[in-house]
């Protein structure tokens with residue numbers, strides 16, 4: 223029990239527009255601490271929808287979600303925001319950096335928001351993270367002056383800044399070439415193996431999935447094999 | 449610096465042009481607001497000053513009475529055909545007692561009796577109609593500050609010279625007389641009397657300057673063939689002229705005579721002032737509001753442009769109220785820049801206008817730095833700015849990050 227970091231119990235979700243349609247059907251599974259989990263499945267099978275629920279950003283579902291042994295279902299929006307800030311790091315398919323800020327600032331923002339340590343220290347840590355991702359020399363560039371792969375890595379650095387319990391990625395290597403995909407994968411694997419980081423990543427890339435600890439396959443809103 | 453303010457600052461400076469345009473809008477609105485309202489205060493003040501040179505705050509007098517049916521029972525059964533004003537005079541009975549009672553009121557600063565006489569000014573063949581105002585020189589000077597708008601002669605000489613007269617500059621010009629000359633007055637009671645001109649005043653109200661003159665109270669009573677107990681008006685000045693109407697009511701009840709505040713006396717003028725005030729308030733507020741729309745537009749645009757940023761910020765743990773703070777900070781900062789600029793601009797405009805000579809009854813442009821209007825303008829400006837930012841900010845706060853990430 224101690225080692226379960228995320229758990230769902232019978233999660234169902236419906237869309238009502240344009241017609242009533244059940245995207246997720248009775249999803250129940252667990253994620254262990256330090257596990258590198260990938261989710262695959264056909265387009266439209268509900269992977270992203272599930273990930274948004276796991277991330278606590280989508281609250282319109284039935285069933286239960288536990289993160290770090292805490293029931294998050296039914297918490298207020300503000301409480302969930304605090305929880306995300308402290309415990310979850312995101313990497314999205316489309317980089318989603320703040321364009322008008324430097325890479326360094328982008329990485330620093332979640333920590334500045336959390337406000338647990340002094341800005342000076344946050345800056346040092348952000349440099350450190352960027353160095354891990356091989357971007358120390360890009361730190362002071364505006365984020366929109368970077369290549370796609372570089373931006374993706376900055377996003378990973380940002381996801382790491384608060385030392386979250388969980389890192390979630392929706393196709394974190396989706397629009398990268400094979401070389402950059404490998405870089406991203408290696409980084410994630412390194413984080414999981416050497417830093418004990420828990421990772422949940424949605425992917426279309428079979429090779430990427432094969433190399434992870436465990437793969438969940440989604441099919442028409444259900445988990446096919448666990 | 450707080451991270452919300454930090455982000456707001458970045459948005460302000462990453463789009464300098466938009467920020468400048470919005471701030472410029474506020475600057476213009478702000479300066480026009482302060483300038484127009486200060487101008488209005490200046491106009492009102494100079495108009496009031498001019499009014500108080502010939503009008504007391506409150507006038508106590510006896511109203512003419514229309515003849516009425518004398519029968520006590522069922523007067524409605526009787527009718528007077530062609531009723532007329534009762535041929536009694538307008539004298540106030542026992543004026544000294546009334547003056548004494550009014551003086552005891554604590555809001556009252558000056559009480560003085562006055563007797564007005566319609567006269568003709570005669571000089572050789574020329575004759576013009578006018579009004580001789582019989583006054584007690586000391587008290588009247590306290591009330592109207594006549595000595596301050598004398599252009600020739602000394603007001604104090606009126607006290608010692610029962611045949612002295614101080615005439616308006618318009619009268620002097622029309623009669624072609626000057627200080628030291630004699631002038632003949634004919635009263636409505638047919639009394640003729642020679643006066644020596646000991647002074648000329650110019651109140652900057654041409655209606656007064658062309659008609660009025662000041663003489664001693666007792667001389668005025670003689671012109672009307674009345675004794676020294678004959679008083680038609682008791683004039684009262686109070687501490688705060690704005691309270692004139694209320695205190696007038698009180699005095700009327702106390703004395704049993706009519707009491708009229710200066711606003712009532714100058715009803716038409718006051719109506720014109722009110723209209724001016726409404727127009728200026730409306731125009732200046734509208735201009736500020738338009739400046740507010742400028743900020744609103746720019747904030748709305750920023751929110752639309754930055755919708756991805758907002759989704760990311762919410763995903764990484766920013767709450768709705770953080771997002772509101774970011775955009776409200778942006779709006780209020782732009783507003784603040786505009787307000788500061790507007791205050792400086794208004795000060796420059798006022799400074800320049802003070803040196804503009806208008807001429808006529810006004811002289812130099814009657815405008816001053818009105819602290820109250822500055823504060824009012826800054827307050828309203830910041831208030832409008834806040835809402836111009838808050839409305840788009842609330843929209844930003846309600847952005848659902850999932851719906852943005854799905855696109």
Ligand SMILES: Nc1ncnc2c1ncn2[C@@H]1O[C@H](COP(=O)(O)OP(=O)(O)OP(=O)(O)O)[C@@H](O)[C@H]1O
Pocket residue numbers: 237238239240245263264265266267268269270271272854
């Ligand atoms: N806002 C919405 N309203 C209605 N239906 C939706 C909405 N968002 C997604 N869907 C539907 O839900 C289903 C699952 O969508 P989801 O994005 O989770 O798929 P996915 O597995 O991530 O696909 P992909 O691999 O293409 O990203 C799809 O059939 C989609 O059409």
Ligand SMILES: [Mg+2]
Pocket residue numbers: 269270271392
């Ligand atoms: Mg998807």
